[in-house]
Amino acid sequence: MGEWLLILLILVPVAFGLLAWAAPGDRSRSWAVTVGALATIALSLVFAVTAKTGESWISLKDLLGGGTEWLAFGLELLIAIVVAVIAVRIRSRLILALALVQIGLAVAEEWFSLRAAPALPGADFRIDSLAIVMVSIVSIIGSIIAIYALGYMKHHQAHAPATAQGSGRFFFVLVGFLGMMNGLVLADNLRWLIIFWEATTLCSFALIGHDGTLESRKNARLALLINSFGGAAMMLGSLLALSGAGVEHLSGITAANRALIPLAFLALAAFTKSAQLPFQSWLLGAMVAPTPVSALLHSATMVKAGVYLILRLAPGFTGSRVMFAIALAGAFSFAAAAALAVGQSNAKKVLAYSTISNLGLIIACAGINTPLAYATAMMLLLFHAIVKALLFLCVGTIEQKIGSRDIEDMGVVMFELPVTTLMALVGMASMLTPPFGMLVCKWMAIESAIASPLILLFLILGSALTLFFWAKWLGRIQTVSYHATLTREKLPLSILSAEYILGGGVVLTAIMGIPLFQILFAPLAVQTYQGIGIPAEQLSILDSVGGLDICLIMLFIALAAVANMLTGRYFKPERVRLPFLSGENVVTDARTFRFRGLKDEPDEAWTTALYLDTVFTEAKITQWTNWLAILVLLTMFALVVGV
């Protein structure tokens, strides 16, 4: 049954996406998307529950009979040709060149694999714990975002520029994206992996360019260019794996253990997709798209494909110097992206840099390549997917309400959008405070990075800078004066339910963080590293994590909350005071925050947080860090040759 579920997980989102496209009106489209999203969630749950323990392998040949190799080859060529056609249409010579290279590589690979008679052993798809976790994240969080998009797009289309594409096509790509992503994390055959990899590139191109404005078309082109470069790197790696090591499967590359050259090229592809430095520009450009697209690209799909690939490959290369270079690149991106986020007051840009930073942390953990680090990386991936989805949805709602994405303009939202703001607060707090998962992960990341001082240094500097940019935003968004009652916000059901579910998910993972680690991720890591020869003392570190007392932290937060409630009886309107403005407050009947300034003219008391744009200038830092990141990547390739 597993094999048919697998096919359904890929095809059902695409099918419902097509239905949404074909739907005549808004109402029927909403039905198609809602049912499709719920069906995808249900399928992923059934898939996770019914999966056999251990690994199972699935070949399309067994299901569909012969000729599936030709199907794969055909699809691979088709996608490359589509990219080439798009390149001609948007008049980009670079993308056209990359598409032609891809076509050439696909043909060359087909030629090699035909020569390698008898046919190479191996299955097309692999189902194991990592794949199941990934499918669950993609299907569940992705579907919630699709449902949120229903409410968001109604508002968006009403104000969208005339050049914008129709809602139908938007939802087709958005929902179909989930199917492609499911295929990507299940594929073991490199050829299928490449097909889904390139399909997600095309999906993101279509979504980023949705509004059709000059800026969005430019940024969509950039995304296509960088990801096509990554796709070409992946195809080259796959070709080299076939011609050099004689394998055409991911499992073959990790088993061959010496297939370092393909590893380096696949890692390069992963870096482009996960927007690691120096490839970050496409993800920053992607924020011109409607917010559900950003949420989807940042949390459940696209950027997660890259870190997934590294996680998939890492256990096959324990103790390899190339893995160290990968970890270094990740740790560097973690710190550099955090530094870049410090100077930004654009909310979506801060979120984008924080995504790049967090993905860097995941890659660093995967590259450290011990069971503890691996389990940490998995946990980070899960938490990040939930939190980022939540934060993007909240920022999207706030932006539609206040008409600005500048953090400094968000001082009013606590009063006007209490629910959304509370959810955003939970999300942001979960990025840096105990007892939420992110902090536990950072704690575990530092504990597992201790053997590599250079990586550790980047993690420490990055943590300090992360604190900086989150605390500023948290402080602004929660600014509130005394109100006897808060406003009731009116939001569409789809938006509100998505926010509640994801917010609940963040809190739940905070409560369940350590049990989740012990029940799910620690066994997963142990199982992954079995038989590879990890010393027993590293396995035992996994147990020590259980000693962490999250309950105690929860208890103290609860105590503070109870104490606060007990002081609640003092909170009476007559005890409310104005802030200290050197005794020069303008006193009127209504509470104001003005003071008597020059010539007794009333003046608004207003301060902004520190952005230090003279130090953290985006252009300057980007330039420097990009060169350094290129240096790290070159080091990675040098280590391949040197080994």
Add this chain to the structure above:
Amino acid sequence: MWSDWETFSAFCSGICPALFPAIMVLAAPLVGALLMGIDRKITARIQGRIGPPILQPVYDVLKLFAKEPLFLNRLYIFYAWLYLAFMILVVVLLAMGQDILMVLFVHAFATIALILGAMSVRSPYSRIGASRKIMQMVAYEPILILFVVGIYLSTPHPHSFLASAVMKLNQPLLFTLPLLLPAYFAAVVIKMEKSPFDVSSGHHAHQELVRGVTIEYSGPFLALIEIAHFYEVFILFFIMAMFWSTNLWIGAGIALAGFFAQILVDNASPRLTTFWMIRFMWAGPMLLALCNIVWLYGMGRG
């Protein structure tokens, strides 16, 4: 008598497992208040004044509780409670011998609670203070994490992050972390809001920031902040005493020496800018800490 810390905690745990943390939680604010009283007295004498009684911080808190509770919004009062709760939690975790890195993070969150409380009110002084407090954290937090890493590397194989493992060390931490002591001291000067680093919360209300982060807290709510600060003073110097964990008296001696040194530094130096602080901390103490860590790796402790 109990020069050996471990014996004392074992003795208490023998009676009741919660006894030792309970004693610590009760004793910590008293020690902290006493230290702050001594601090004010010595500072006064340096400046040629008589100074308040040693117990003045305690009297202050008692008086604050009797004042009328005034407030600006509900949220920042909750953060005052969180600040206090997390400071107490740090003491509990230390007494239980828990993971020091986690202790550090909980401690950091206590400070973040103070920052967020200051940022939730529409008060320019409080917000500027909070911004600067964040800068202070950026300045000292890497050093504290490196300190924890140094402690980890100092424990015998297999290494451990547990505070209880530090108490079982055969040789003082100072022997393995000689450069981290001055680095940690610099961090303590920031945490104590002493010159030249007292940028976020002036002790003297005539400065440009008035009272900074805590300006909008008053009456009983300010008392909460003060009590939390007592805990923090205790925690900072308790950790300094851990540099000589094999003998409690020598450890206490180091902590006291550090305590007097920061009073001297406070009185001898002018207040400098936030950026100067970051530049200084990331160049000087950070370099010391890094050298110490690299040296430990060089000794084959990695």
